[in-house]
Amino acid sequence: MDVEAEIDRLPIDLLAHIFVLFTSFTDLAQASGVCKKWKQGVKESLARRHNLSFAGWKMDDDSTARLVFHAYNLTKLEIPRSCWGCQITDAGLLRISFAKCISNLTSISLWGLTGITDEGVVQLISRTRSLQRLNVGGTFITDESLFTIARSCPKLETIVLWSCRHVTENGLFALVDQCLKLKSMNVWGTRVPVECLNNLLIVSPALQIKV
Amino acid sequence: MSETDLAVIKPEMMKPYVWLQTSDDSIQQVEQEIAMFSPLICQEIIQKGMGSSKNCAICLPQQVSPAMLSLILDYCRFHQVPGRSNKERKSYDEKFVRIDTERLCELTSAADSLQLKPLVDLTSRALARIIEGKTPEEIRDIFHLPDDLTEEEKLEPLRNITADPRIRLLNRLYAKKRKELKERGRLKNVEVEEEHVDERSVDDLLSFINGNDGDPKGVKTSKNKKKNRRKKEQQKNSSLKEASEMNKKEVNGHDIRHQSSEAERISETSYLPYAEDDTFSPKVEFDDGDIDDEIDPALKEKIDREVEDFARRLNSDWPERMQELLSSGQERKTMLFTTDGFLRRQACMFSPCVTVFFLIHHMLSN
Numbered sequence: 022m023d024v025e026a027e028i029d030r031l032p033i034d035l036l037a038h039i040f041v042l043f044t045s046f047t048d049l050a051q052a053s054g055v056c057k058k059w060k061q062g063v064k065e066s067l068a069r070r071h072n073l074s075f076a077g078w079k080m081d082d083d084s085t086a087r088l089v090f091h092a093y094n095l096t097k098l099e100i101p102r103s104c105w106g107c108q109i110t111d112a113g114l115l116r117i118s119f120a121k122c123i124s125n126l127t128s129i130s131l132w133g134l135t136g137i138t139d140e141g142v143v144q145l146i147s148r149t150r151s152l153q154r155l156n157v158g159g160t161f162i163t164d165e166s167l168f169t170i171a172r173s174c175p176k177l178e179t180i181v182l183w184s185c186r187h188v189t190e191n192g193l194f195a196l197v198d199q200c201l202k203l204k205s206m207n208v209w210g211t212r213v214p215v216e217c218l219n220n221l222l223i224v225s226p227a228l229q230i231k232v
Numbered sequence: 233m234s235e236t237d238l239a240v241i242k243p244e245m246m247k248p249y250v251w252l253q254t255s256d257d258s259i260q261q262v263e264q265e266i267a268m269f270s271p272l273i274c275q276e277i278i279q280k281g282m283g284s285s286k287n288c289a290i291c292l293p294q295q296v297s298p299a300m301l302s303l304i305l306d307y308c309r310f311h312q313v314p315g316r317s318n319k320e321r322k323s324y325d326e327k328f329v330r331i332d333t334e335r336l337c338e339l340t341s342a343a344d345s346l347q348l349k350p351l352v353d354l355t356s357r358a359l360a361r362i363i364e365g366k367t368p369e370e371i372r373d374i375f376h377l378p379d380d381l382t383e384e385e386k387l388e389p390l391r392n393i394t395a396d397p398r399i400r401l402l403n404r405l406y407a408k409k410r411k412e413l414k415e416r417g418r419l420k421n422v423e424v425e426e427e428h429v430d431e432r433s434v435d436d437l438l439s440f441i442n443g444n445d446g447d448p449k450g451v452k453t454s455k456n457k458k459k460n461r462r463k464k465e466q467q468k469n470s471s472l473k474e475a476s477e478m479n480k481k482e483v484n485g486h487d488i489r490h491q492s493s494e495a496e497r498i499s500e501t502s503y504l505p506y507a508e509d510d511t512f513s514p515k516v517e518f519d520d521g522d523i524d525d526e527i528d529p530a531l532k533e534k535i536d537r538e539v540e541d542f543a544r545r546l547n548s549d550w551p552e553r554m555q556e557l558l559s560s561g562q563e564r565k566t567m568l569f570t571t572d573g574f575l576r577r578q579a580c581m582f583s584p585c586v587t588v589f590f591l592i593h594h595m596l597s598n
Binding site (some may be wrong): 026027028029030031032035038039040042043045048051052054055056057059060 | 295333334337338340341344352356357359360363364365366367368371372375376377378379380381385
Protein backbone atom coordinates (compact mmCIF):
# COMPACT_ATOMS: atom_id res chain seq x y z
CA MET A 22 0.00 0.00 0.00
CA ASP A 23 1.60 3.23 -1.20
CA VAL A 24 -0.24 5.76 0.95
CA GLU A 25 -0.66 5.09 4.64
CA ALA A 26 -4.34 4.86 5.59
CA GLU A 27 -5.51 7.80 7.69
CA ILE A 28 -6.84 5.54 10.46
CA ASP A 29 -3.50 3.70 10.48
CA ARG A 30 -1.87 6.90 11.72
CA LEU A 31 -3.93 6.80 14.89
CA PRO A 32 -1.86 5.55 17.82
CA ILE A 33 -2.85 2.20 19.34
CA ASP A 34 -4.13 3.84 22.53
CA LEU A 35 -6.55 5.95 20.47
CA LEU A 36 -7.70 2.86 18.55
CA ALA A 37 -8.24 1.16 21.90
CA HIS A 38 -10.32 4.16 23.01
CA ILE A 39 -12.54 3.67 19.94
CA PHE A 40 -12.89 -0.07 20.63
CA VAL A 41 -13.86 0.57 24.25
CA LEU A 42 -17.03 2.19 22.88
CA PHE A 43 -18.13 -1.08 21.23
CA THR A 44 -21.08 -2.65 22.98
CA SER A 45 -20.89 -5.97 21.16
CA PHE A 46 -18.25 -8.68 21.54
CA THR A 47 -19.00 -9.67 17.94
CA ASP A 48 -17.77 -6.28 16.75
CA LEU A 49 -14.67 -6.58 18.93
CA ALA A 50 -13.87 -9.98 17.44
CA GLN A 51 -14.42 -8.67 13.90
CA ALA A 52 -12.18 -5.66 14.56
CA SER A 53 -9.40 -7.93 15.83
CA GLY A 54 -9.46 -9.70 12.45
CA VAL A 55 -8.70 -6.55 10.43
CA CYS A 56 -4.93 -6.26 10.92
CA LYS A 57 -2.20 -6.77 13.52
CA LYS A 58 -2.43 -3.22 14.84
CA TRP A 59 -6.17 -3.53 15.35
CA LYS A 60 -5.74 -6.91 17.03
CA GLN A 61 -3.41 -5.23 19.51
CA GLY A 62 -5.87 -2.34 19.85
CA VAL A 63 -8.67 -4.73 20.78
CA LYS A 64 -6.49 -6.31 23.48
CA GLU A 65 -5.63 -2.88 24.82
CA SER A 66 -9.28 -1.83 24.76
CA LEU A 67 -10.09 -4.80 26.99
CA ALA A 68 -7.27 -3.75 29.30
CA ARG A 69 -8.85 -0.29 29.60
CA ARG A 70 -12.32 -1.51 30.48
CA HIS A 71 -13.52 -1.02 34.01
CA ASN A 72 -16.83 -2.80 33.48
CA LEU A 73 -17.29 -6.10 31.70
CA SER A 74 -20.77 -7.56 31.36
CA PHE A 75 -21.58 -10.79 29.56
CA ALA A 76 -25.32 -10.31 30.03
CA GLY A 77 -27.16 -11.62 26.98
CA TRP A 78 -24.12 -13.47 25.61
CA LYS A 79 -23.69 -17.20 25.40
CA MET A 80 -20.34 -17.44 27.15
CA ASP A 81 -18.34 -20.52 28.03
CA ASP A 82 -15.47 -21.02 30.48
CA ASP A 83 -12.75 -20.54 27.89
CA SER A 84 -13.98 -17.35 26.21
CA THR A 85 -14.95 -15.72 29.52
CA ALA A 86 -11.57 -16.47 31.11
CA ARG A 87 -9.67 -15.20 28.05
CA LEU A 88 -11.55 -11.89 28.03
CA VAL A 89 -11.19 -11.37 31.78
CA PHE A 90 -7.45 -12.11 31.54
CA HIS A 91 -7.02 -9.26 29.05
CA ALA A 92 -9.07 -6.83 31.17
CA TYR A 93 -6.37 -5.83 33.67
CA ASN A 94 -8.18 -2.77 35.05
CA LEU A 95 -11.56 -4.36 35.58
CA THR A 96 -13.52 -3.30 38.67
CA LYS A 97 -16.97 -4.62 37.76
CA LEU A 98 -17.57 -8.11 36.37
CA GLU A 99 -21.00 -9.44 35.43
CA ILE A 100 -21.43 -13.04 34.30
CA PRO A 101 -25.18 -13.49 34.73
CA ARG A 102 -27.21 -16.32 33.28
CA SER A 103 -28.40 -15.35 29.81
CA CYS A 104 -31.37 -16.50 27.76
CA TRP A 105 -28.95 -18.90 26.03
CA GLY A 106 -28.48 -20.94 29.19
CA CYS A 107 -25.54 -21.21 31.54
CA GLN A 108 -22.23 -22.53 30.30
CA ILE A 109 -19.95 -21.26 33.07
CA THR A 110 -18.71 -23.92 35.47
CA ASP A 111 -16.38 -24.12 38.47
CA ALA A 112 -13.49 -24.69 36.05
CA GLY A 113 -14.23 -21.30 34.46
CA LEU A 114 -14.38 -19.54 37.83
CA LEU A 115 -11.08 -21.16 38.79
CA ARG A 116 -9.43 -19.83 35.63
CA ILE A 117 -10.95 -16.39 36.12
CA SER A 118 -9.66 -16.32 39.70
CA PHE A 119 -6.06 -16.22 38.39
CA ALA A 120 -6.66 -13.04 36.34
CA LYS A 121 -4.78 -9.90 37.42
CA CYS A 122 -7.92 -7.84 37.85
CA ILE A 123 -9.58 -10.08 40.45
CA SER A 124 -7.98 -8.44 43.49
CA ASN A 125 -9.26 -5.02 42.29
CA LEU A 126 -12.85 -6.06 41.59
CA THR A 127 -15.43 -4.10 43.56
CA SER A 128 -18.49 -5.76 42.02
CA ILE A 129 -19.15 -9.33 40.87
CA SER A 130 -22.40 -10.78 39.56
CA LEU A 131 -22.77 -14.54 39.14
CA TRP A 132 -26.55 -14.35 39.06
CA GLY A 133 -28.32 -17.54 38.01
CA LEU A 134 -25.20 -19.55 37.17
CA THR A 135 -26.58 -22.98 37.94
CA GLY A 136 -23.40 -24.69 36.76
CA ILE A 137 -21.29 -23.36 39.62
CA THR A 138 -20.91 -24.70 43.16
CA ASP A 139 -19.08 -23.74 46.36
CA GLU A 140 -15.84 -25.03 44.87
CA GLY A 141 -15.71 -22.38 42.13
CA VAL A 142 -17.12 -19.54 44.23
CA VAL A 143 -14.63 -20.17 47.06
CA GLN A 144 -11.71 -20.14 44.58
CA LEU A 145 -12.87 -16.85 43.05
CA ILE A 146 -13.93 -14.99 46.19
CA SER A 147 -10.86 -15.99 48.22
CA ARG A 148 -8.72 -13.97 45.77
CA THR A 149 -10.82 -10.79 45.93
CA ARG A 150 -9.79 -8.08 48.36
CA SER A 151 -11.85 -5.03 47.41
CA LEU A 152 -15.29 -6.54 46.83
CA GLN A 153 -18.20 -4.26 47.77
CA ARG A 154 -21.11 -5.79 45.83
CA LEU A 155 -21.73 -9.48 45.22
CA ASN A 156 -24.67 -11.12 43.46
CA VAL A 157 -24.82 -14.91 43.74
CA GLY A 158 -28.60 -15.14 43.46
CA GLY A 159 -30.09 -18.24 41.88
CA THR A 160 -27.00 -20.39 42.44
CA PHE A 161 -26.60 -23.57 44.49
CA ILE A 162 -24.04 -22.21 46.95
CA THR A 163 -24.06 -23.21 50.60
CA ASP A 164 -22.70 -21.77 53.86
CA GLU A 165 -19.20 -22.80 52.79
CA SER A 166 -19.21 -19.98 50.22
CA LEU A 167 -20.63 -17.52 52.75
CA PHE A 168 -17.84 -18.33 55.24
CA THR A 169 -15.26 -17.58 52.53
CA ILE A 170 -17.06 -14.33 51.62
CA ALA A 171 -17.07 -13.33 55.29
CA ARG A 172 -13.32 -14.01 55.59
CA SER A 173 -12.19 -12.49 52.27
CA CYS A 174 -14.46 -9.47 51.79
CA PRO A 175 -14.19 -7.03 54.70
CA LYS A 176 -15.41 -4.15 52.47
CA LEU A 177 -18.60 -5.92 51.37
CA GLU A 178 -21.63 -3.59 51.36
CA THR A 179 -24.28 -5.44 49.36
CA ILE A 180 -24.94 -9.15 48.82
CA VAL A 181 -27.73 -10.78 46.84
CA LEU A 182 -28.57 -14.33 47.94
CA TRP A 183 -31.89 -14.39 46.09
CA SER A 184 -33.24 -17.95 45.98
CA CYS A 185 -30.06 -19.53 47.39
CA ARG A 186 -32.01 -22.34 49.01
CA HIS A 187 -29.01 -24.12 50.54
CA VAL A 188 -27.91 -21.15 52.65
CA THR A 189 -28.60 -21.32 56.42
CA GLU A 190 -28.57 -18.86 59.33
CA ASN A 191 -25.00 -19.94 60.21
CA GLY A 192 -23.65 -18.52 56.96
CA LEU A 193 -25.65 -15.32 57.30
CA PHE A 194 -24.47 -14.77 60.88
CA ALA A 195 -20.85 -15.22 59.76
CA LEU A 196 -21.42 -12.57 57.08
CA VAL A 197 -22.98 -10.03 59.42
CA ASP A 198 -20.37 -10.72 62.08
CA GLN A 199 -17.29 -10.24 59.87
CA CYS A 200 -18.43 -7.90 57.08
CA LEU A 201 -18.79 -4.80 59.22
CA LYS A 202 -19.65 -2.53 56.27
CA LEU A 203 -22.55 -4.69 55.10
CA LYS A 204 -25.59 -2.48 54.42
CA SER A 205 -27.91 -4.56 52.27
CA MET A 206 -28.79 -8.23 51.97
CA ASN A 207 -31.35 -9.83 49.65
CA VAL A 208 -32.50 -13.18 51.03
CA TRP A 209 -35.74 -13.57 49.09
CA GLY A 210 -36.51 -17.24 48.39
CA THR A 211 -34.05 -18.63 50.94
CA ARG A 212 -35.22 -21.07 53.63
CA VAL A 213 -33.93 -18.95 56.49
CA PRO A 214 -36.66 -18.45 59.14
CA VAL A 215 -37.92 -14.95 59.97
CA GLU A 216 -36.71 -15.22 63.60
CA CYS A 217 -33.17 -15.65 62.35
CA LEU A 218 -33.48 -12.51 60.22
CA ASN A 219 -34.70 -10.59 63.28
CA ASN A 220 -31.64 -11.79 65.17
CA LEU A 221 -29.45 -10.50 62.34
CA LEU A 222 -31.04 -7.07 62.72
CA ILE A 223 -30.26 -7.12 66.44
CA VAL A 224 -26.57 -7.76 65.62
CA SER A 225 -26.54 -5.11 62.86
CA PRO A 226 -29.43 -2.62 63.18
CA ALA A 227 -28.39 -0.59 60.10
CA LEU A 228 -28.65 -3.65 57.84
CA GLN A 229 -31.38 -3.65 55.18
CA ILE A 230 -32.74 -7.14 54.65
CA LYS A 231 -34.84 -7.65 51.53
CA VAL A 232 -37.20 -10.59 51.80
CA MET B 233 -7.38 57.68 18.96
CA SER B 234 -10.27 59.96 20.08
CA GLU B 235 -12.87 59.12 22.70
CA THR B 236 -15.55 58.75 20.04
CA ASP B 237 -13.41 56.15 18.28
CA LEU B 238 -12.91 54.26 21.54
CA ALA B 239 -16.65 54.28 22.13
CA VAL B 240 -17.18 52.55 18.79
CA ILE B 241 -14.82 49.67 19.67
CA LYS B 242 -16.92 46.68 20.65
CA PRO B 243 -15.95 44.40 23.56
CA GLU B 244 -15.18 41.44 21.23
CA MET B 245 -12.60 43.56 19.43
CA MET B 246 -10.71 43.88 22.70
CA LYS B 247 -10.29 40.09 22.96
CA PRO B 248 -6.68 38.94 23.25
CA TYR B 249 -5.36 36.73 20.45
CA VAL B 250 -2.74 34.00 20.27
CA TRP B 251 -0.62 32.93 17.32
CA LEU B 252 -0.67 29.27 16.34
CA GLN B 253 1.64 27.53 13.88
CA THR B 254 0.21 24.45 12.11
CA SER B 255 1.97 21.46 10.55
CA ASP B 256 2.57 23.23 7.21
CA ASP B 257 4.30 26.16 9.02
CA SER B 258 1.42 28.55 8.34
CA ILE B 259 0.59 30.87 11.26
CA GLN B 260 -2.95 31.73 12.34
CA GLN B 261 -4.29 34.26 14.80
CA VAL B 262 -6.93 32.79 17.11
CA GLU B 263 -8.97 34.16 20.01
CA GLN B 264 -7.21 33.18 23.21
CA GLU B 265 -10.45 32.19 24.93
CA ILE B 266 -11.19 29.61 22.23
CA ALA B 267 -7.59 28.43 21.90
CA MET B 268 -7.49 27.85 25.66
CA PHE B 269 -10.07 25.07 25.19
CA SER B 270 -7.07 22.89 24.37
CA PRO B 271 -5.11 21.97 27.51
CA LEU B 272 -1.97 21.76 25.37
CA ILE B 273 -2.30 25.36 24.13
CA CYS B 274 -3.37 26.51 27.59
CA GLN B 275 -0.18 25.04 29.06
CA GLU B 276 1.98 26.73 26.41
CA ILE B 277 0.39 30.13 27.12
CA ILE B 278 0.40 29.99 30.93
CA GLN B 279 3.65 28.16 31.65
CA LYS B 280 5.85 29.25 28.74
CA GLY B 281 4.22 32.54 27.75
CA MET B 282 4.15 31.48 24.11
CA GLY B 283 1.79 32.67 21.36
CA SER B 284 1.81 36.37 22.26
CA SER B 285 3.39 37.38 18.93
CA LYS B 286 3.94 36.04 15.44
CA ASN B 287 7.60 35.43 16.24
CA CYS B 288 6.88 33.17 19.19
CA ALA B 289 3.85 31.34 17.82
CA ILE B 290 2.76 28.13 19.52
CA CYS B 291 3.87 25.16 17.42
CA LEU B 292 0.98 22.73 17.18
CA PRO B 293 1.56 18.96 16.82
CA GLN B 294 2.27 17.42 13.41
CA GLN B 295 -1.25 15.95 13.22
CA VAL B 296 -2.90 19.40 13.21
CA SER B 297 -3.25 20.69 9.65
CA PRO B 298 -4.79 24.13 8.90
CA ALA B 299 -8.04 22.49 7.71
CA MET B 300 -8.32 20.44 10.90
CA LEU B 301 -7.49 23.44 13.07
CA SER B 302 -10.31 25.47 11.52
CA LEU B 303 -12.74 22.56 12.12
CA ILE B 304 -11.61 22.26 15.74
CA LEU B 305 -11.93 26.01 16.28
CA ASP B 306 -15.47 25.94 14.86
CA TYR B 307 -16.34 23.21 17.36
CA CYS B 308 -14.80 25.15 20.24
CA ARG B 309 -16.54 28.40 19.23
CA PHE B 310 -19.95 26.73 19.21
CA HIS B 311 -19.46 25.01 22.57
CA GLN B 312 -17.90 28.11 24.14
CA VAL B 313 -21.09 30.14 23.75
CA PRO B 314 -23.04 30.00 27.03
CA GLY B 315 -26.77 29.37 27.25
CA ARG B 316 -27.04 26.71 24.54
CA SER B 317 -29.33 23.79 25.37
CA ASN B 318 -28.10 20.19 25.42
CA LYS B 319 -30.43 19.45 22.52
CA GLU B 320 -28.76 22.16 20.42
CA ARG B 321 -25.31 20.89 21.31
CA LYS B 322 -26.24 17.29 20.47
CA SER B 323 -27.72 18.33 17.15
CA TYR B 324 -24.59 20.33 16.28
CA ASP B 325 -22.31 17.44 17.28
CA GLU B 326 -24.23 15.00 15.07
CA LYS B 327 -23.90 17.29 12.05
CA PHE B 328 -20.29 18.07 12.89
CA VAL B 329 -19.14 14.44 12.55
CA ARG B 330 -21.04 13.84 9.30
CA ILE B 331 -17.86 13.99 7.24
CA ASP B 332 -16.01 11.39 5.19
CA THR B 333 -14.13 8.73 7.15
CA GLU B 334 -10.69 9.97 6.10
CA ARG B 335 -11.32 13.46 7.46
CA LEU B 336 -12.97 11.99 10.54
CA CYS B 337 -9.81 9.98 11.28
CA GLU B 338 -7.68 13.07 10.71
CA LEU B 339 -9.93 15.08 13.03
CA THR B 340 -9.72 12.38 15.73
CA SER B 341 -5.94 12.40 15.50
CA ALA B 342 -5.76 16.21 15.64
CA ALA B 343 -8.18 16.44 18.57
CA ASP B 344 -6.22 13.77 20.44
CA SER B 345 -2.93 15.60 19.92
CA LEU B 346 -4.52 18.82 21.25
CA GLN B 347 -5.92 16.86 24.23
CA LEU B 348 -9.50 17.93 23.46
CA LYS B 349 -11.21 15.06 25.25
CA PRO B 350 -14.84 15.98 24.40
CA LEU B 351 -14.02 16.14 20.70
CA VAL B 352 -11.96 12.92 20.85
CA ASP B 353 -14.94 11.16 22.46
CA LEU B 354 -17.29 12.55 19.83
CA THR B 355 -15.16 11.53 16.84
CA SER B 356 -14.29 8.16 18.40
CA ARG B 357 -17.98 7.42 18.86
CA ALA B 358 -18.59 8.33 15.22
CA LEU B 359 -15.78 5.99 14.11
CA ALA B 360 -17.10 3.22 16.37
CA ARG B 361 -20.53 3.58 14.73
CA ILE B 362 -18.92 3.22 11.29
CA ILE B 363 -17.00 0.08 12.33
CA GLU B 364 -19.84 -1.63 14.20
CA GLY B 365 -21.59 -4.45 12.36
CA LYS B 366 -18.96 -4.71 9.63
CA THR B 367 -16.82 -7.68 8.65
CA PRO B 368 -13.00 -7.34 8.63
CA GLU B 369 -13.05 -7.17 4.80
CA GLU B 370 -15.59 -4.34 4.79
CA ILE B 371 -13.60 -2.45 7.42
CA ARG B 372 -10.42 -2.81 5.35
CA ASP B 373 -12.23 -1.46 2.29
CA ILE B 374 -13.67 1.53 4.15
CA PHE B 375 -10.40 2.58 5.79
CA HIS B 376 -7.97 1.32 3.09
CA LEU B 377 -6.12 -0.83 5.61
CA PRO B 378 -3.48 -3.46 4.81
CA ASP B 379 -4.28 -7.13 5.30
CA ASP B 380 -1.17 -8.14 7.27
CA LEU B 381 -2.63 -11.01 9.31
CA THR B 382 -1.40 -14.50 8.44
CA GLU B 383 -3.85 -17.17 7.27
CA GLU B 384 -3.52 -18.91 10.66
CA GLU B 385 -4.26 -15.68 12.57
CA LYS B 386 -7.30 -15.01 10.39
CA LEU B 387 -8.64 -18.52 10.79
CA GLU B 388 -8.44 -18.46 14.58
CA PRO B 389 -11.89 -19.35 15.88
CA LEU B 390 -13.81 -16.37 17.20
CA ARG B 391 -14.50 -17.92 20.59
CA ASN B 392 -15.75 -14.84 22.40
CA ILE B 393 -18.95 -14.57 20.48
CA THR B 394 -20.51 -18.01 20.17
CA ALA B 395 -23.95 -16.47 20.63
CA ASP B 396 -23.96 -15.25 17.06
CA PRO B 397 -25.08 -17.96 14.59
CA ARG B 398 -23.16 -16.17 11.79
CA ILE B 399 -19.96 -16.63 13.73
CA ARG B 400 -20.66 -20.33 14.28
CA LEU B 401 -21.01 -20.75 10.52
CA LEU B 402 -17.87 -18.68 10.02
CA ASN B 403 -15.94 -20.94 12.41
CA ARG B 404 -17.02 -24.01 10.45
CA LEU B 405 -15.83 -22.35 7.26
CA TYR B 406 -12.53 -21.47 8.94
CA ALA B 407 -12.07 -25.09 10.03
CA LYS B 408 -12.51 -26.22 6.39
CA LYS B 409 -10.03 -23.60 5.20
CA ARG B 410 -7.49 -24.70 7.81
CA LYS B 411 -7.76 -28.29 6.51
CA GLU B 412 -7.25 -27.09 2.94
CA LEU B 413 -4.18 -25.10 3.99
CA LYS B 414 -2.65 -28.17 5.67
CA GLU B 415 -3.28 -30.34 2.59
CA ARG B 416 -1.75 -27.68 0.35
CA GLY B 417 1.28 -27.60 2.63
CA ARG B 418 1.67 -31.38 2.38
CA LEU B 419 1.42 -31.28 -1.41
CA LYS B 420 4.09 -28.57 -1.53
CA ASN B 421 6.41 -30.72 0.59
CA VAL B 422 5.91 -33.66 -1.76
CA GLU B 423 6.70 -31.45 -4.76
CA VAL B 424 9.86 -30.19 -3.09
CA GLU B 425 10.98 -33.76 -2.41
CA GLU B 426 10.38 -34.68 -6.04
CA GLU B 427 12.42 -31.70 -7.18
CA HIS B 428 15.49 -33.09 -5.41
CA VAL B 429 15.73 -36.03 -7.85
CA ASP B 430 18.65 -35.64 -10.24
CA GLU B 431 17.03 -35.50 -13.68
CA ARG B 432 20.19 -34.60 -15.65
CA SER B 433 21.17 -36.52 -18.74
CA VAL B 434 24.41 -38.52 -19.02
CA ASP B 435 25.89 -35.93 -21.40
CA ASP B 436 25.31 -33.21 -18.83
CA LEU B 437 26.88 -35.29 -16.08
CA LEU B 438 29.92 -36.13 -18.18
CA SER B 439 30.37 -32.52 -19.30
CA PHE B 440 30.18 -31.54 -15.61
CA ILE B 441 32.86 -34.12 -14.71
CA ASN B 442 35.10 -32.99 -17.58
CA GLY B 443 34.60 -29.36 -16.57
CA ASN B 444 32.91 -28.29 -19.84
CA ASP B 445 30.21 -25.64 -19.80
CA GLY B 446 27.91 -27.28 -22.29
CA ASP B 447 24.27 -26.39 -22.50
CA PRO B 448 22.35 -28.95 -20.50
CA LYS B 449 19.69 -30.85 -22.35
CA GLY B 450 17.05 -32.18 -20.02
CA VAL B 451 16.23 -35.77 -20.93
CA LYS B 452 12.93 -36.94 -19.52
CA THR B 453 13.08 -40.35 -17.90
CA SER B 454 10.64 -42.94 -19.14
CA LYS B 455 8.30 -44.96 -16.92
CA ASN B 456 10.53 -48.02 -17.26
CA LYS B 457 13.54 -46.07 -16.05
CA LYS B 458 11.60 -44.82 -13.04
CA LYS B 459 10.54 -48.38 -12.24
CA ASN B 460 14.16 -49.47 -12.61
CA ARG B 461 15.22 -46.75 -10.18
CA ARG B 462 12.60 -47.83 -7.62
CA LYS B 463 13.81 -51.44 -7.83
CA LYS B 464 17.39 -50.36 -7.25
CA GLU B 465 16.36 -48.30 -4.23
CA GLN B 466 14.54 -51.30 -2.75
CA GLN B 467 17.62 -53.49 -3.26
CA LYS B 468 19.75 -50.84 -1.65
CA ASN B 469 17.45 -50.60 1.40
CA SER B 470 17.54 -54.37 1.87
CA SER B 471 21.34 -54.32 1.86
CA LEU B 472 21.47 -51.56 4.49
CA LYS B 473 21.18 -53.98 7.41
CA GLU B 474 24.04 -56.12 6.12
CA ALA B 475 26.17 -53.05 5.58
CA SER B 476 25.61 -51.76 9.11
CA GLU B 477 26.45 -55.18 10.57
CA MET B 478 29.68 -55.33 8.57
CA ASN B 479 30.62 -51.86 9.75
CA LYS B 480 30.48 -52.95 13.36
CA LYS B 481 33.14 -55.62 12.83
CA GLU B 482 36.81 -54.84 13.25
CA VAL B 483 38.41 -53.89 9.95
CA ASN B 484 42.18 -54.12 9.35
CA GLY B 485 42.69 -54.52 13.07
CA HIS B 486 40.98 -51.21 13.88
CA ASP B 487 37.78 -50.98 15.91
CA ILE B 488 35.61 -48.63 13.87
CA ARG B 489 32.33 -48.88 15.75
CA HIS B 490 32.38 -45.23 16.73
CA GLN B 491 32.89 -44.23 13.12
CA SER B 492 30.01 -46.30 11.83
CA SER B 493 27.65 -45.04 14.51
CA GLU B 494 28.63 -41.48 13.63
CA ALA B 495 27.97 -42.24 9.99
CA GLU B 496 24.58 -43.70 10.84
CA ARG B 497 23.76 -40.59 12.84
CA ILE B 498 24.67 -38.38 9.90
CA SER B 499 22.64 -40.46 7.50
CA GLU B 500 19.64 -40.20 9.82
CA THR B 501 19.84 -36.45 10.24
CA SER B 502 20.74 -35.60 6.67
CA TYR B 503 17.88 -34.56 4.41
CA LEU B 504 19.92 -34.39 1.25
CA PRO B 505 18.64 -36.43 -1.67
CA TYR B 506 21.63 -38.71 -1.86
CA ALA B 507 22.32 -39.08 1.82
CA GLU B 508 21.84 -42.83 1.76
CA ASP B 509 24.21 -45.70 2.38
CA ASP B 510 25.89 -46.64 -0.86
CA THR B 511 28.54 -49.31 -1.42
CA PHE B 512 31.17 -48.35 -3.98
CA SER B 513 32.55 -51.52 -5.49
CA PRO B 514 35.14 -51.30 -8.30
CA LYS B 515 32.16 -51.10 -10.63
CA VAL B 516 30.82 -47.63 -9.95
CA GLU B 517 27.12 -48.02 -9.30
CA PHE B 518 25.04 -44.92 -9.84
CA ASP B 519 21.79 -44.39 -8.00
CA ASP B 520 20.10 -43.14 -11.13
CA GLY B 521 18.77 -46.01 -13.19
CA ASP B 522 18.63 -43.97 -16.36
CA ILE B 523 22.35 -43.19 -16.18
CA ASP B 524 23.17 -46.89 -15.96
CA ASP B 525 21.18 -47.58 -19.09
CA GLU B 526 22.56 -44.82 -21.27
CA ILE B 527 26.29 -44.74 -20.36
CA ASP B 528 28.79 -45.60 -23.09
CA PRO B 529 30.20 -49.12 -22.35
CA ALA B 530 33.76 -48.19 -23.37
CA LEU B 531 33.76 -45.13 -21.13
CA LYS B 532 32.21 -47.15 -18.33
CA GLU B 533 34.98 -49.75 -18.57
CA LYS B 534 37.64 -47.05 -18.50
CA ILE B 535 36.14 -45.39 -15.41
CA ASP B 536 35.79 -48.80 -13.71
CA ARG B 537 39.46 -49.58 -14.30
CA GLU B 538 40.60 -46.20 -13.01
CA VAL B 539 38.44 -46.39 -9.90
CA GLU B 540 39.59 -49.96 -9.20
CA ASP B 541 43.19 -48.88 -9.52
CA PHE B 542 42.56 -45.90 -7.26
CA ALA B 543 40.84 -48.10 -4.67
CA ARG B 544 43.81 -50.50 -4.65
CA ARG B 545 46.29 -47.68 -4.16
CA LEU B 546 44.14 -46.12 -1.49
CA ASN B 547 43.81 -49.43 0.36
CA SER B 548 47.55 -49.68 0.89
CA ASP B 549 47.74 -46.60 3.12
CA TRP B 550 44.13 -45.94 4.09
CA PRO B 551 44.58 -44.64 7.69
CA GLU B 552 46.84 -41.77 6.57
CA ARG B 553 44.64 -41.09 3.57
CA MET B 554 41.58 -41.09 5.82
CA GLN B 555 43.24 -38.48 8.02
CA GLU B 556 43.96 -36.34 4.97
CA LEU B 557 40.40 -36.54 3.73
CA LEU B 558 38.95 -35.66 7.11
CA SER B 559 41.27 -32.71 7.58
CA SER B 560 40.41 -31.33 4.12
CA GLY B 561 36.83 -30.64 5.14
CA GLN B 562 35.39 -34.07 4.42
CA GLU B 563 34.50 -34.88 8.04
CA ARG B 564 30.85 -35.30 7.18
CA LYS B 565 31.74 -38.00 4.66
CA THR B 566 32.78 -41.02 6.73
CA MET B 567 34.64 -43.48 4.52
CA LEU B 568 35.07 -47.06 5.65
CA PHE B 569 36.38 -50.25 4.14
CA THR B 570 34.92 -53.70 4.13
CA THR B 571 37.11 -56.75 4.62
CA ASP B 572 37.36 -57.09 0.82
CA GLY B 573 39.19 -53.80 0.74
CA PHE B 574 36.48 -52.00 -1.16
CA LEU B 575 35.50 -48.49 -0.34
CA ARG B 576 32.24 -48.06 1.54
CA ARG B 577 30.51 -44.73 1.78
CA GLN B 578 28.31 -43.81 4.72
CA ALA B 579 26.07 -40.77 4.35
CA CYS B 580 27.75 -39.30 1.31
CA MET B 581 26.97 -35.63 0.94
CA PHE B 582 27.21 -35.57 -2.86
CA SER B 583 25.38 -37.02 -5.82
CA PRO B 584 27.14 -40.01 -7.52
CA CYS B 585 28.54 -37.96 -10.40
CA VAL B 586 30.26 -35.59 -7.96
CA THR B 587 31.67 -38.57 -6.05
CA VAL B 588 33.21 -39.98 -9.24
CA PHE B 589 34.67 -36.57 -9.98
CA PHE B 590 36.09 -36.46 -6.46
CA LEU B 591 37.74 -39.89 -6.85
CA ILE B 592 39.24 -39.07 -10.26
CA HIS B 593 40.53 -35.73 -8.96
CA HIS B 594 42.37 -37.47 -6.11
CA MET B 595 43.79 -40.07 -8.44
CA LEU B 596 45.12 -37.45 -10.84
CA SER B 597 46.65 -35.40 -8.04
CA ASN B 598 48.69 -38.44 -7.00
